[in-house]
Amino acid sequence: MPDAPSSRWSDLERPALDGPALAAALIRNSGLWRSLEVVPEIGSTNAELLARAGQDAPDGTVLIAEHQVTGRGRLDRVWTSPPRAGLTVSLLLRPDVPAARRGWLPLLTGVALAESVAEMTGVLPSLKWPNDLLAADGRKLAGILAEVSGTAVVVGVGLNVSTTAAELPDTGTSLSRVTGATVDRAPLLLAFLRALERRYLRWTDVLGDPVSSGLAQDYLAWSSTVGTEVAVSLPDGSTLEGTAQAVDWDGRLVVATAQGTVELASGDVRHVRRV
Structure with a gap:
């Protein structure tokens, strides 16, 4: 059996x-x-x-x-x-x-x-x-x-x-x-x-x-985005690059760029690995 x-x-x-x-x-x-x-x-x-x-x-x-x-x-x-x-x-x-x-x-x-x-x-x-x-x-x-x-x-x-x-x-x-x-x-x-x-x-x-x-x-504690270099594809088709610094009071991603700090409510994030 x-x-x-x-x-x-x-x-x-x-x-x-x-x-x-x-x-x-x-x-x-x-x-x-x-x-x-x-x-x-x-x-x-x-x-x-x-x-x-x-x-x-x-x-x-x-x-x-x-x-x-x-x-x-x-x-x-x-x-x-x-x-x-x-x-x-x-x-x-x-x-x-x-x-x-x-x-x-x-x-x-x-x-x-x-x-x-x-x-x-x-x-x-x-x-x-x-x-x-x-x-x-x-x-x-x-x-x-x-x-x-x-x-x-x-x-x-x-x-x-x-x-x-x-x-x-x-x-x-x-x-x-x-x-x-x-x-x-x-x-x-x-x-x-x-x-x-x-x-x-x-x-x-x-x-x-x-x-x-x-x-x-x-x-x-669970985020792999904050503190990372990112490239973000925005809804208008443009791309923003910088360092993800924080998530703000409204859940927006705060990104430091060469042109200044930007708060993003939406976007397609890609983590950039520097070599």
């Missing part, structure tokens, strides 16, 4: 997420999360929650897709992932903070993601401003996209979990590639959402203050 499998998923490379079980585990005793839904396939989780936001969907709505077919990243880039190879999740939040403080929400999400990845997998990632989670070699593990609809902010996260080299661009990697082992998505997802809840409630309790909430200090 063959040996019994070590778990019920041992013969499945990419098991499906159990939506009802995840919802029950997450929502019980939660001060933020109100619903969690897993769908087999969708165009875009962000687009769906933006539509629901217009229909007064509540704060704390979580939508997860096993396969996202028209996912978007920043600057209208396409984000694709094979079915069940990653975590594709969007969160509908209605933060009661000054509008200028909302710029910290994707950064807060990044800190929660970095913390949970490190805790659950042992991988020590870093954050590239404003929205990328990087492995130690600089390859991208995850992207974050925040979009506003009235009082709501929809934050989307795409994390590569079991994606293979053949399924990834040269600039990307996955948790399984970094660890050399299988990574269970379900406990990682719950750890991320619980870490985000703790940080979000602390941040909103102080009206989005990044200093008194501890967010600013913790973000800098």
Whole structure:
């Protein structure tokens, strides 16, 4: 008789997420999360929650897709992932903070993601401003996209979990590639959402203050951008070069250039390695 499998998923490379079980585990005793839904396939989780936001969907709505077919990243880039190879999740939040403080929400999400990845997998990632989670070699593990609809902010996260080299661009990697082992998505997802809840409630309790909430200090601890030479592609097509010095009160990147200091609310950052 063959040996019994070590778990019920041992013969499945990419098991499906159990939506009802995840919802029950997450929502019980939660001060933020109100619903969690897993769908087999969708165009875009962000687009769906933006539509629901217009229909007064509540704060704390979580939508997860096993396969996202028209996912978007920043600057209208396409984000694709094979079915069940990653975590594709969007969160509908209605933060009661000054509008200028909302710029910290994707950064807060990044800190929660970095913390949970490190805790659950042992991988020590870093954050590239404003929205990328990087492995130690600089390859991208995850992207974050925040979009506003009235009082709501929809934050989307795409994390590569079991994606293979053949399924990834040269600039990307996955948790399984970094660890050399299988990574269970379900406990990682719950750890991320619980870490985000703790940080979000602390941040909103102080009206989005990044200093008194501890967010600013913790973000800098995970950042691989601050203190680095950067080249930033701006929305108007120009490029700005300089040294990333800080993240300001509104979540903007402060860059020292030859022409002076500039605060950037958006841009595509490339870390420049001097030789």
